[in-house]
Amino acid sequence: MNVIAPTATPQADVSMQSLLGYVDCDIHPYFRDPAELDAFLAPKWREHRREYGARSRSPMAYAAQYPRLSPGTGMRQDAFPPAGGHPGSDLAFMREQLIDLFGMAHGIMLPLLGRGGDERNLEFGAAMCNAVNDWQLAHWCEPEPRLKASIQVNVDHTEAAVAEIEKRAGDRRFAQVQIQQRGLEPLGRHRYRRILDACAANGFPVAMHLGGTSGHASTAGGWPSYYHEEHHAYVQSMEAIVTSLVVEGVFEQVPNLRVVLVEGGFAWIPALTWRLDKHFQRLRSEVPHLKRLPSEYIRDHIWVTTQPVEEPERAGDMLSTLEWIGWDRVMFSTDYPHWDQDDPRYAFKVAIPEANKKKLFRDNALAFYGFE
Amino acid sequence: MARHVVAAVEEIPPGQSKIITVRGREIGVFNVASDFYALINRCPHEGAALCKGLLVGRMEADKPGEYRLTRKGEMLRCPWHGWEFDIRTGQSWCDPDHTFVRSYKVSVEPGETLVKGPYVAETVPVRVEGNYIVVDI
Numbered sequence: 001m002n003v004i005a006p007t008a009t010p011q012a013d014v015s016m017q018s019l020l021g022y023v024d025c026d027i028h029p030y031f032r033d034p035a036e037l038d039a040f041l042a043p044k045w046r047e048h049r050r051e052y053g054a055r056s057r058s059p060m061a062y063a064a065q066y067p068r069l070s071p072g073t074g075m076r077q078d079a080f081p082p083a084g085g086h087p088g089s090d091l092a093f094m095r096e097q098l099i100d101l102f103g104m105a106h107g108i109m110l111p112l113l114g115r116g117g118d119e120r121n122l123e124f125g126a127a128m129c130n131a132v133n134d135w136q137l138a139h140w141c142e143p144e145p146r147l148k149a150s151i152q153v154n155v156d157h158t159e160a161a162v163a164e165i166e167k168r169a170g171d172r173r174f175a176q177v178q179i180q181q182r183g184l185e186p187l188g189r190h191r192y193r194r195i196l197d198a199c200a201a202n203g204f205p206v207a208m209h210l211g212g213t214s215g216h217a218s219t220a221g222g223w224p225s226y227y228h229e230e231h232h233a234y235v236q237s238m239e240a241i242v243t244s245l246v247v248e249g250v251f252e253q254v255p256n257l258r259v260v261l262v263e264g265g266f267a268w269i270p271a272l273t274w275r276l277d278k279h280f281q282r283l284r285s286e287v288p289h290l291k292r293l294p295s296e297y298i299r300d301h302i303w304v305t306t307q308p309v310e311e312p313e314r315a316g317d318m319l320s321t322l323e324w325i326g327w328d329r330v331m332f333s334t335d336y337p338h339w340d341q342d343d344p345r346y347a348f349k350v351a352i353p354e355a356n357k358k359k360l361f362r363d364n365a366l367a368f369y370g371f372e
Numbered sequence: 373m374a375r376h377v378v379a380a381v382e383e384i385p386p387g388q389s390k391i392i393t394v395r396g397r398e399i400g401v402f403n404v405a406s407d408f409y410a411l412i413n414r415c416p417h418e419g420a421a422l423c424k425g426l427l428v429g430r431m432e433a434d435k436p437g438e439y440r441l442t443r444k445g446e447m448l449r450c451p452w453h454g455w456e457f458d459i460r461t462g463q464s465w466c467d468p469d470h471t472f473v474r475s476y477k478v479s480v481e482p483g484e485t486l487v488k489g490p491y492v493a494e495t496v497p498v499r500v501e502g503n504y505i506v507v508d509i
Contacts (some may be wrong), residue, residue: 069454071426077451078424341451346418 021105023365024315025305026195026262027331029140030088031108040131048124056118057215069339080336084126087337098336102344106371107147108175110209117154117180118213126160129153141173150178155192162198175369176205180212187241188248200256209262210234238264239272249289250298258301266304270324271297305333307342315350331365373508381503394509402459409459410476410507420452466500477508
């Protein structure tokens with residue numbers, strides 16, 4: 001028989017009770033026009049930005065290290081707003097595709113623009129960080145209070161970074177301090193301690209989102225040839241940072257410091273802790289400032305976000321991995337609007353027990369960020 | 373299983389597609405070099421609207437630096453994570469043994485035949501002189 005195809009589009013099934021009120025710990029807002037930031041820059045820096053522009057640590061000036069995925073430079077292909085502009089630049093469309101879709105309670109923004117954290121001209125970098133912080137409030141937090149901002153700082157300008165953190169202290173629209181994952185030196189180094197102190201003293205967790213430019217080869221074995229290879233190298237960077245924070249004794253000196261690793265995977269954490277603990281038994285006389293096992297510092301001070309969720313060959317192995325890391329240390333994230341974003345309904349290829357699902361999608365983040 | 377008239381042939385030129393809803397399911401109908409194919413508009417990986425992805429070729433290589441683009445315009449790349457599927461069969465390129473997208477039988481039939489059916493086309497008016505895309509679902 002012949003029947004007619006209706007043209008109406010049915011609504012997606014979003015009846016996922018356990019997802020209601022979830023928190024997304026990784027959202028990337030973007031500007032519609034780079035000139036948006038000018039409103040938050042002093043005339044001097046506006047002029048500098050126009051005449052000289054950014055000077056990052058990237059070895060290739062005016063170019064990304066690789067073109068990533070084309071077309072779309074690494075964006076989710078259906079995230080380009082119908083009204084035009086870059087993915088992530090249109091609040092109405094972000095609400096439609098993300099915020100309103102599954103009843104999100106809070107979304108943590110991690111802007112990857114302005115590049116103040118990578119800037120070689122430290123005064124300009126500090127000005128760009130400050131501008132992006134004000135831009136987040138004006139363009140996102142004000143019209144959409146579910147979205148929370150991340151304080152941008154350039155960790156190589158200690159005074160400016162501390163001043164920026166203190167300036168934003170007490171403003172609940174800011175959830176955390178965002179620090180470049182790839183820096184000149186590992187984050188545990190003494191030169192960065194005052195900034196980490198300021199984060200802890202003002203109640204801000206530190207978020208390290210993958211990326212940034214160090215100026216060094218991006219893998220421990222030299223420059224990679226492929227994006228596939230580069231992407232995995234972010235895990236190495238995360239391992240290096242966690243190891244540095246632990247072994248340099250940061251968590252002894254800044255006991256209230258909490259760090260969340262964003263988009264760097266998480267299945268590697270158990271293996272790293274096993275290895276660090278093993279070596280600690282043999283090498284503890286070299287690092288007598290450590291009073292506890294490395295795994296204990298990691299367990300108490302490190303959180304991770306989920307996206308892009310690892311997909312083990314045996315899907316059930318994911319449950320063991322999460323158990324080893326700690327169900328209270330893992331927080332859901334989408335990475336909207338990037339190409340490898342996760343959908344909360346399908347990100348995990350294994351059924352998660354309901355009590356743990358609530359922690360992972362909501363309660364851990366509520367507690368971590370101190371949201372109501 | 374029923375036969376659904378989903379479009380007039382000229383609505384979907386070569387290289388183009390149309391997303392239609394049949395019995396609550398979104399289905400993408402594609403014209404690849406004047407042959408028509410239909411896949412469900414849902415990626416088996418994370419549920420993205422697969423049929424809004426790009427039609428690309430299959431990139432193959434026996435060794436680095438020697439690339440061959442084959443099956444041009446016959447692979448559908450998911451708009452989210454880039455998983456690629458054979459538009460003709462729904463078979464996954466990265467996981468061919470385990471991952472498929474549901475595909476449907478498509479035929480082109482003359483209006484002359486279709487108007488004899490028990491149902492009158494409402495959203496796709498069928499004229500005797502036209503040709504129509506019919507999907508079996």
